[in-house]
Amino acid sequence: MKDRLRKGGSSMPEPPIRVHLQQVERADIRPRAESVLFRQARDLRRNKFSRPVEHNGTRLLWEAMHEPPDDIPTNGGQPDGQAAGPPATPGNAQRESGLWGHAPVFKPESGRREGLNHVAWAGEASITAFGLRVGIRASAPELLDRLLGHIPAGWKCALPQSVDRLYSLISRGPSLGPDVGGSHLLYVNDQRLARTGDRGRLVETFESDLNSYIAQTAQQWFFVHAGVVGWKGQAIIIPGHSYSGKTVLVKEFLQAGAKYYSDEFAAVDGHGWVHPFPRLLSVRAEDCQTHTRIRAEDLGSETGTGPLPVGLLLLTRYKADAHWRPRVSSPGRGVLALLANALTARSQPALALATFERATVRARVLKSTRGDAKETVESVLKYLDRQVLGNTSSQSASLELI
Amino acid sequence: MNERVLNSARKRKDTIVRQVGDEFLVYDLKTNKAHCLNRIAAEVWMLCDGKTTVAEIARKVDETAKSSVDEAVLELALSKLQEAGLIEQDSSGFEPAIPSRRVALGKRATAALALPLVTTILVPTAAQAVSPGQKQRRARRQSRSEG
Numbered sequence: 001m002k003d004r005l006r007k008g009g010s011s012m013p014e015p016p017i018r019v020h021l022q023q024v025e026r027a028d029i030r031p032r033a034e035s036v037l038f039r040q041a042r043d044l045r046r047n048k049f050s051r052p053v054e055h056n057g058t059r060l061l062w063e064a065m066h067e068p069p070d071d072i073p074t075n076g077g078q079p080d081g082q083a084a085g086p087p088a089t090p091g092n093a094q095r096e097s098g099l100w101g102h103a104p105v106f107k108p109e110s111g112r113r114e115g116l117n118h119v120a121w122a123g124e125a126s127i128t129a130f131g132l133r134v135g136i137r138a139s140a141p142e143l144l145d146r147l148l149g150h151i152p153a154g155w156k157c158a159l160p161q162s163v164d165r166l167y168s169l170i171s172r173g174p175s176l177g178p179d180v181g182g183s184h185l186l187y188v189n190d191q192r193l194a195r196t197g198d199r200g201r202l203v204e205t206f207e208s209d210l211n212s213y214i215a216q217t218a219q220q221w222f223f224v225h226a227g228v229v230g231w232k233g234q235a236i237i238i239p240g241h242s243y244s245g246k247t248v249l250v251k252e253f254l255q256a257g258a259k260y261y262s263d264e265f266a267a268v269d270g271h272g273w274v275h276p277f278p279r280l281l282s283v284r285a286e287d288c289q290t291h292t293r294i295r296a297e298d299l300g301s302e303t304g305t306g307p308l309p310v311g312l313l314l315l316t317r318y319k320a321d322a323h324w325r326p327r328v329s330s331p332g333r334g335v336l337a338l339l340a341n342a343l344t345a346r347s348q349p350a351l352a353l354a355t356f357e358r359a360t361v362r363a364r365v366l367k368s369t370r371g372d373a374k375e376t377v378e379s380v381l382k383y384l385d386r387q388v389l390g391n392t393s394s395q396s397a398s399l400e401l402i
Numbered sequence: 403m404n405e406r407v408l409n410s411a412r413k414r415k416d417t418i419v420r421q422v423g424d425e426f427l428v429y430d431l432k433t434n435k436a437h438c439l440n441r442i443a444a445e446v447w448m449l450c451d452g453k454t455t456v457a458e459i460a461r462k463v464d465e466t467a468k469s470s471v472d473e474a475v476l477e478l479a480l481s482k483l484q485e486a487g488l489i490e491q492d493s494s495g496f497e498p499a500i501p502s503r504r505v506a507l508g509k510r511a512t513a514a515l516a517l518p519l520v521t522t523i524l525v526p527t528a529a530q531a532v533s534p535g536q537k538q539r540r541a542r543r544q545s546r547s548e549g
């Protein structure tokens with residue numbers, strides 16, 4: 001195999017897959033952690049890599065190993081509970097489809113820090129998410145596998161010739177061991193983002209930075225700081241800053257049977273539909289100093305897979321001893337609430353106004369401070385079931401709640 | 403209302419305007435503030451061209467709103483628009499006496515919903531939207547027990 005790769009080459013540097021292969025062949029392969037490497041090595045042995053591929057003057061190996069990105073199955077464009085709608089979140093079903101872990105190998109051109117280019121990367125991946133190309137490379141194979149589990153839903157494999165952002169993770173500790181130990185480094189392009197002995201914290205830092213990067217950079221998308229759940233084919237958006245009580249409400253909605261979409265950002269497309277942007281719920285402890293990460297499935301819920309129209313905007317914040325006394329607010333106020341929590345509205349205000357207008361065109365807007373989350377959620381779901389889904393007057397519904 | 407005030411009031415042009423239902427959303431490109439104007443406030447704002455008189459505005463608003471609009475309401479609308487920075491005043495124009503909602507309501511007791519309303523928010527930068535400041539966090543941690 002190595003000979004074949006060498007024969008196919010030119011004066012270009014050897015592709016990183018060689019390093020990769022050497023790692024695999026030497027490794028004591030473990031079933032879960034190195035499954036990606038194992039599959040890639042198996043594919044290579046089946047002669048899928050018969051020749052290197054030239055693309056824009058760069059030697060690639062990706063095309064031989066993967067189907068075109070557009071062929072990756074999605075949910076078919078049908079939102080949950082809806083007969084028709086805008087295009088689906090791209091590649092939502094990637095994990096479930098069996099393509100999970102099929103990380104493409106790429107030859108990074110960035111990474112100007114000299115030392116990074118001399119690292120023997122054990123695994124590399126190039127993906128697109130929300131129109132952005134992101135590269136990830138890790139010195140330990142199981143680390144790459146773990147990181148791929150923290151990429152926002154909707155990612156696809158990408159052509160690896162160039163990326164907008166490159167993450168490099170160097171693990172100097174034991175490759176398969178407890179979370180704490182050794183020294184782990186995370187770089188973004190050529191800047192060091194984190195150095196820690198806690199591998200879990202490194203992964204959290206990676207996830208947080210990647211989410212923020214996507215939310216601040218994605219074109220044609222607007223990310224609103226909000227919690228989002230799906231209820232009977234419509235999205236409930238709870239815009240608000242940190243510490244406004246979003247996650248507690250989202251958790252309560254999930255326990256009541258809603259689908260999980262996000263507790264951080266509402267990803268709104270150009271049609272005004274909301275796409276899933278899930279990550280583990282970060283529930284703060286009583287002292288607000290620590291937090292625990294919870295899966296939606298642990299709360300008896302499931303994660304949404306398709307886009308939803310906005311059915312309800314909840315303009316609320318937690319206040320001790322307050323009670324949920326909602327007033328129906330206008331769609332214009334709803335748009336203002338989205339603008340006040342949107343990340344990139346300043347840079348493209350006209351598009352933001354148009355997008356949020358589409359998002360709120362069918363939505364009800366309720367406003368109130370709240371106390372107990374359970375009381376609020378029960379009241380909201382009752383309101384939705386009676387009025388929004390029953391298509392009757394929202395004004396009278398609000399009065400009933402008061 | 404003094405004619406000079408309205409004659410010197412002009413709506414700002416560096417804005418993006420979008421109608422949402424009965425309301426108008428106005429994005430101020432200079433200050434990055436977004437305003438939500440109800441119909442009566444929006445109509446007054448759009449008629450502020452530095453030339454139209456109070457009587458003309460009242461007549462035009464009457465025609466579209468199909469209800470009488472008195473001077474107190476117009477003055478309240480102007481003061482709210484000025485407060486939001488949506489109209490420009492020449493230096494020659496003096497500050498109008500700002501009537502309270504109570505005064506305007508008293509004159510239009512049966513049509514409270516037709517009072518001008520302007521709601522304003524500051525559109526945050528990306529960094530501001532992602533995370534509140536450290537001071538805010540500390541203050542909130544102290545004052546709240548539920549995250």
